[in-house]
Amino acid sequence: MKNHYKIKWSNEKCTDAFNCAKCLEVCPEAVFAIYAPNREEGVAPEEYVISPAMQYFCNGCGACLAVCPNDALKIIPKS
Amino acid sequence: MCDICTAHGGGKKWFEVKRHVEVKFAKEMGFEPWEKDHWQHVHQQYAQLAAQAGDAMADPVMAENVRKMIDNLIFQIHPLNKNVTFTFPQGHGAQVLTRQEIEGVIKLSGEPYLIECLCRKMINNASDRCCIPLGLHGETAEMFPSKQEKVERISVDEAIALIRKFNEQGRVHTLAGTPLPMAMAVCNCEVPNCIALRPRVDMGFNYIIRGHSVAKVDVDKCIGCKECLSRCQFGAITFQNATGRARIDMWKCYGCGLCAETCPEKAIELIDRESLPALKDWW
Ligand code: SF4
Ligand code: SF4
Ligand code: SF4
Ligand code: SF4
Numbered sequence: 001m002k003n004h005y006k007i008k009w010s011n012e013k014c015t016d017a018f019n020c021a022k023c024l025e026v027c028p029e030a031v032f033a034i035y036a037p038n039r040e041e042g043v044a045p046e047e048y049v050i051s052p053a054m055q056y057f058c059n060g061c062g063a064c065l066a067v068c069p070n071d072a073l074k075i076i077p078k079s
Numbered sequence: 080m081c082d083i084c085t086a087h088g089g090g091k092k093w094f095e096v097k098r099h100v101e102v103k104f105a106k107e108m109g110f111e112p113w114e115k116d117h118w119q120h121v122h123q124q125y126a127q128l129a130a131q132a133g134d135a136m137a138d139p140v141m142a143e144n145v146r147k148m149i150d151n152l153i154f155q156i157h158p159l160n161k162n163v164t165f166t167f168p169q170g171h172g173a174q175v176l177t178r179q180e181i182e183g184v185i186k187l188s189g190e191p192y193l194i195e196c197l198c199r200k201m202i203n204n205a206s207d208r209c210c211i212p213l214g215l216h217g218e219t220a221e222m223f224p225s226k227q228e229k230v231e232r233i234s235v236d237e238a239i240a241l242i243r244k245f246n247e248q249g250r251v252h253t254l255a256g257t258p259l260p261m262a263m264a265v266c267n268c269e270v271p272n273c274i275a276l277r278p279r280v281d282m283g284f285n286y287i288i289r290g291h292s293v294a295k296v297d298v299d300k301c302i303g304c305k306e307c308l309s310r311c312q313f314g315a316i317t318f319q320n321a322t323g324r325a326r327i328d329m330w331k332c333y334g335c336g337l338c339a340e341t342c343p344e345k346a347i348e349l350i351d352r353e354s355l356p357a358l359k360d361w362w
Contacts, residue, residue: 002136003133003136021204024203024204025204025205030202030203030272030277032202033126033129033201033274034122035122035125035126037123039119039120039123041221051126051127051130052130053125053129054129054130054133054271055130056133056136057133
């Protein structure tokens with residue numbers, strides 16, 4: 001059954017999600033999604049954030065933790 | 080008839096109705112602001128909704144409620160004027176179609192565009208130019224992330240050549256209603272990095288419904304070469320050692336037609352869902 005882990009992403013530590021995005025590239029379960037919280041028409045967004053959108057499917061493999069250069073992710077097992 | 084055709088097809092399939100791909104009609108119906116808003120916020124909506132839906136999945140009762148809520152968003156019909164009904168313009172429902180059906184929609188529209196797939200960009204950080212919006216949906220496209228991405232107007236022939244390439248690559252063709260039944264976004268998707276196929280296949284949310292065909296193996300023709308096995312994104316095909324043949328679980332089949340196109344023996348037949356009493360209401 002799924003839903004084993006919660007993922008915490010740190011806004012303070014992950015400072016340049018748009019140019020890094022390494023966690024997105026390695027996750028086998030396609031858990032993460034990057035998006036711009038404040039978009040305006042015709043303007044390039046300034047801020048991007050990482051959402052563990054599909055954390056329900058996280059298998060705890062740790063690939064994202066290993067690749068994150070800023071230690072911005074935490075995987076918390078659900079009790 | 081699937082629900083979309085029943086509600087909007089007027090006897091035809093919903094994607095065969097000319098006005099459903101017409102820019103003029105879409106503008107008359109006032110969908111331009113909706114389109115723009117959609118392009119701006121679809122990423123955010125996915126990222127936030129998916130997390131909530133995932134939490135709800137842990138509880139069967141809540142999961143059922145979320146499913147109902149999403150069905151209502153996508154398939155709820157309300158009259159906009161006396162001649163036309165549209166689904167609530169919040170839903171971005173879609174259907175799996177075969178290559179031939181998709182090529183028909185592109186020809187009907189005559190106005191294809193080419194952009195980078197926003198799903199693959201936001202989920203995998205991959206640049207994948209495989210998304211072919213039509214008409215107003217292409218005209219209004221402002222891509223994510225807008226600082227890099229270009230929207231390109233392509234010809235019908237170019238679009239069809241691309242569809243054939245994607246078909247060879249084994250991508251599922253889907254047609255999205257933006258909003259339903261405006262047939263204006265041709266996607267060439269992969270599971271799981273599609274924001275609509277993943278919730279459908281793994282969570283049962285009807286963002287995408289099954290196609291009008293179901294694949295069936297002709298046991299007399301199949302030579303057990305296994306070519307078709309890797310083509311199915313829905314886990315419907317397995318190889319049976321006992322019989323030495325491929326087997327398709329027709330309940331799992333979405334009718335994309337990829338297996339049929341690849342079979343060297345033409346041993347896979349696409350049959351009309353409506354002709355199968357058990358599957359005719361299985362969308
Ligand atoms: S632990 Fe593995 S499955 Fe879970 S989010 Fe990280 S990479 Fe994805
Ligand atoms: S790998 Fe780490 S630093 Fe890079 S985008 Fe992901 S969370 Fe941010
Ligand atoms: S069985 Fe064939 S037609 Fe059905 S979903 Fe799989 S690849 Fe597509
Ligand atoms: S590709 Fe055709 S012949 Fe080969 S295993 Fe599949 S159905 Fe049989």
